[in-house]
Amino acid sequence: MSYLCFDIGGTFVKYATFDADANFLTKGKYPTRCEDPEQFFEDMAAIANADSAVTAIGISFPGFIDVTTGVAVRAGALGQLDGYNLIEHFAAHLSRQVPIHVENDAKCAALAEGLNGNAVGLTDYAVLTLGTGVGCGLVINGNLVHGKHFRAGEYGMSVTDFTTRGFATLHDMASTSSLVRAYAKSKGVAYEATSGEALMADLANPTTRQVVADWADHVAVAIYNLVATTDPERILIGGGISKNPKILPFIEAALEKNPFWVKDYRTPVVLCKHDNDAGLLGALAVAKQH
Numbered sequence: 001m002s003y004l005c006f007d008i009g010g011t012f013v014k015y016a017t018f019d020a021d022a023n024f025l026t027k028g029k030y031p032t033r034c035e036d037p038e039q040f041f042e043d044m045a046a047i048a049n050a051d052s053a054v055t056a057i058g059i060s061f062p063g064f065i066d067v068t069t070g071v072a073v074r075a076g077a078l079g080q081l082d083g084y085n086l087i088e089h090f091a092a093h094l095s096r097q098v099p100i101h102v103e104n105d106a107k108c109a110a111l112a113e114g115l116n117g118n119a120v121g122l123t124d125y126a127v128l129t130l131g132t133g134v135g136c137g138l139v140i141n142g143n144l145v146h147g148k149h150f151r152a153g154e155y156g157m158s159v160t161d162f163t164t165r166g167f168a169t170l171h172d173m174a175s176t177s178s179l180v181r182a183y184a185k186s187k188g189v190a191y192e193a194t195s196g197e198a199l200m201a202d203l204a205n206p207t208t209r210q211v212v213a214d215w216a217d218h219v220a221v222a223i224y225n226l227v228a229t230t231d232p233e234r235i236l237i238g239g240g241i242s243k244n245p246k247i248l249p250f251i252e253a254a255l256e257k258n259p260f261w262v263k264d265y266r267t268p269v270v271l272c273k274h275d276n277d278a279g280l281l282g283a284l285a286v287a288k289q290h
Contacts, residue, residue: 003287004054004098006044007105007279008032008061010077015047016280017054022116027280034078037089045093057100058287060108060279061086064150070102073150101286106153107144108282109272110137113236115285117273125232127272128155129239130219133171138230160221173218176240182211196241203246212250220254220261227267228260238272245271 002025007014013032017025028047034040048054062076070087072078087100103111110127113119119127123142129135134156138145145152156171165173172178176196183199184191186207202208219242223235241247248271255261255269274281 001055002051002053003056003058003284004048004051005058005280005283005287006047006060007108007283008059008078009279010062013043014276014280015044016277017051018284022281022284032078034080037081037084038093040078040081041089041093044090045095048098049095052096054098056287056290057090057098058283058285059086059090059100059102060105060283060286061102062105064154065102065104066150067101067103067146070100076105099287099290101290103144103282103286104137104150104153105279105282106135107137107146108286109135109238109274109278110139110144110236110282111285112274112278112281113272114139115281115288117278117281118236118270119234122233124230125234125236126226126230127236127238128223128226130174130176130237130242131239132175132177134169134175134222135239136226138232140230140232155222155226158222158225160218160225170218170222174215174222176242179212179215179241182215183208186211200241200244200246209250212247213254216247216250216254217257219251220258223251223255223269224258224261224265227265232267235267235269236272237269238275238278243271243275 001020003018005016012029014029016027019025064073066073071085072081075081086102106129109129113127119125125139127137136153136155138153158170159167180196181191184194
């Protein structure tokens with residue numbers, strides 16, 4: 001028995017096969033081609049059809065995913081696939097029938113941590129991914145929370161600073177990309193002229209440390225609100241340079257400013273175990289669950 005898993009991104013599609021014990025058997029990636037949706041599914045099918053040992057397929061996909069039907073209600077950065085039934089269109093290109101299951105990418109990150117990461121044994125936890133945007137996977141009573149319209153966990157759309165920044169969302173204030181953008185501004189350079197790596201190398205600079213501290217304040221508000229709403233056992237942070245151990249102390253210091261956190265809502269905040277493989281391992285968890 002082997003599982004084939006896909007992690008669909010806007011630039012690349014990563015794929016891997018696993019054995020029943022979640023060990024990698026093969027791994028690869030190819031450019032995402034979704035301008036022609038059928039080409040997108042043909043590319044995936046070429047991988048699947050080349051391996052006759054695959055017994056189930058799991059897919060990590062961005063956007064609002066109806067897990068009961070496989071429809072991408074909203075396909076995130078792959079807008080050309082809005083409204084597509086991912087399972088039906090993929091299956092139509094396969095040379096044989098194989099069970100296919102699909103899940104939102106941030107929710108897959110949460111499943112990956114529960115499968116063999118830093119949430120093993122927990123029944124109530126949240127994974128907050130801080131990358132190009134802000135994603136969230138919620139697990140309550142041992143189950144992923146999807147919501148009536150499959151939008152639960154779209155935490156990046158939260159508005160937390162209305163009086164100062166209007167309807168700016170956490171995507172705008174707490175993502176890794178927003179941190180790098182603020183760093184570029186502090187250096188007087190274009191966003192494209194710097195990077196997260198450059199920021200990390202410049203952390204001894206007081207101005208850079210202040211940029212990170214200001215960003216961490218927004219992340220801390222997001223974490224506090226999430227804890228106050230869901231009361232998890234643990235919050236896990238992943239995605240982008242926010243997963244770097246040097247960033248976590250800034251977030252912890254920002255949380256300590258909140259008297260309500262200190263008095264009543266303090267909850268362990270840890271880094272995710274999985275990084276680049278989180279989507280693949282989450283897709284594996286989805287396939288194994290079914």
